[in-house]
Amino acid sequence: MAAMADRKDELHTTGEHTSAAEPKAGTHTEVAIIGGGVAGLSAALVLGRSRKRTLVIDAGEPRNAPSPGVHSFFSRDGMLPADLLRIGREQLAPYDSVQLRRGRVSTAERVGDRFHLHLDDGGVVTTRRVVLTLGVVDELPDIEGLRERWGHGVFHCPYCHGWEMRDQPLAVLGNGAEGVRLARLATGWTRDIMLCTNGPATFGHEERALLARCGIAVHERRVARVDGEGKGVSGVVFEGGEMLPRAGVLVRPPIHQRSDLPAALGCALTEQGVIRTDEDGRTSVPGVFAVGDCASLMQQVAVAVGQATRAAIVLNNELVLEATARCASATATRN
Numbered sequence: 001m002a003a004m005a006d007r008k009d010e011l012h013t014t015g016e017h018t019s020a021a022e023p024k025a026g027t028h029t030e031v032a033i034i035g036g037g038v039a040g041l042s043a044a045l046v047l048g049r050s051r052k053r054t055l056v057i058d059a060g061e062p063r064n065a066p067s068p069g070v071h072s073f074f075s076r077d078g079m080l081p082a083d084l085l086r087i088g089r090e091q092l093a094p095y096d097s098v099q100l101r102r103g104r105v106s107t108a109e110r111v112g113d114r115f116h117l118h119l120d121d122g123g124v125v126t127t128r129r130v131v132l133t134l135g136v137v138d139e140l141p142d143i144e145g146l147r148e149r150w151g152h153g154v155f156h157c158p159y160c161h162g163w164e165m166r167d168q169p170l171a172v173l174g175n176g177a178e179g180v181r182l183a184r185l186a187t188g189w190t191r192d193i194m195l196c197t198n199g200p201a202t203f204g205h206e207e208r209a210l211l212a213r214c215g216i217a218v219h220e221r222r223v224a225r226v227d228g229e230g231k232g233v234s235g236v237v238f239e240g241g242e243m244l245p246r247a248g249v250l251v252r253p254p255i256h257q258r259s260d261l262p263a264a265l266g267c268a269l270t271e272q273g274v275i276r277t278d279e280d281g282r283t284s285v286p287g288v289f290a291v292g293d294c295a296s297l298m299q300q301v302a303v304a305v306g307q308a309t310r311a312a313i314v315l316n317n318e319l320v321l322e323a324t325a326r327c328a329s330a331t332a333t334r335n
């Protein structure tokens, strides 16, 4: 009977987070998810339903916050990003295995077979597994009028905003092979495209000829500002004052990790600067998973949710199989 009770404790480890109070400094959890955007909340749902003590720590800066609507996400098309996250958090409430904590993890380290996470507020969380769902930051070009229209008239992803710009005059801001590619992709939504290279074009005759055949014009003068009413775009103004009437600007800025935690933990990055993982979200550091934008170049809500679900299942399987292995060896020792 006692052996049975031990086994139950080993296998069903929920309960440490059942208090409604915020976890205090020195919290121990089985899984800590750092980042409470769509990826983090999705992973928490699967892990919570799997009865894993799960703590989500979130600084509250999701990448798509400026956007008026999440598009291309099945059953939620056009929903305000903040509403999507609010519903996600509400649907975690019935699971006493999950706790949400507002805060920022400033650094993290492995200590033995645990990870210690240090929060800005002085709190320390120890955990057996870490899921990084940190997101990324867009490095917007320093052009007057661009930042305040980001996510509205100025956008980076035709799958997110292209439909709203269909058949409209569009400026694609980019240069080199990437700029040419982006302009070509944009033809799927509109044929009225001006590729603004913001300085001399860095692509050759072949690309120029290809663009011309696709009906894409090229403008090489430096862009002085983006004009428009409110968050909308009415045109691009070049140095010298020439104004090109446009309804939108498509630009694909470089990105960087939102947090130094991947480096602190020793996670390898890809050449493109996202966390290197296998197809199940395992990073180069055993016990640390990473999913969503911080670990993928296909940066979409649906993709982040799918990756998070997959990683959470794999992680839970690992923990349960480890626990059953410990039970088996404990039983063998007793016998």
Ligand SMILES: Cc1cc2nc3c(=O)[nH]c(=O)nc-3n(C[C@H](O)[C@H](O)[C@H](O)COP(=O)(O)OP(=O)(O)OC[C@H]3O[C@@H](n4cnc5c(N)ncnc54)[C@H](O)[C@@H]3O)c2cc1C
Binding pocket: 034, 035, 036, 037, 038, 039, 040, 057, 058, 059, 060, 061, 062, 063, 064, 065, 066, 067, 069, 070, 071, 072, 073, 103, 104, 105, 106, 133, 134, 135, 136, 138, 150, 151, 157, 159, 160, 161, 258, 259, 261, 291, 292, 293, 294, 299, 300, 301, 302, 304
């Ligand atoms: C303007 C814009 C519009 C977009 N529109 C769409 C769209 O219509 N459809 C679509 O599918 N995709 C869209 N995207 C892409 C979408 O935003 C991302 O794919 C999605 O947000 C990725 O989710 P995530 O959970 O990986 O990261 P995020 O949503 O960025 O969430 C990461 C969270 O981690 C937190 N965090 C980071 N570091 C720490 C730390 N050290 N401690 C604690 N918390 C931390 C952040 O504060 C943030 O809350 C858009 C992106 C942008 C920029």
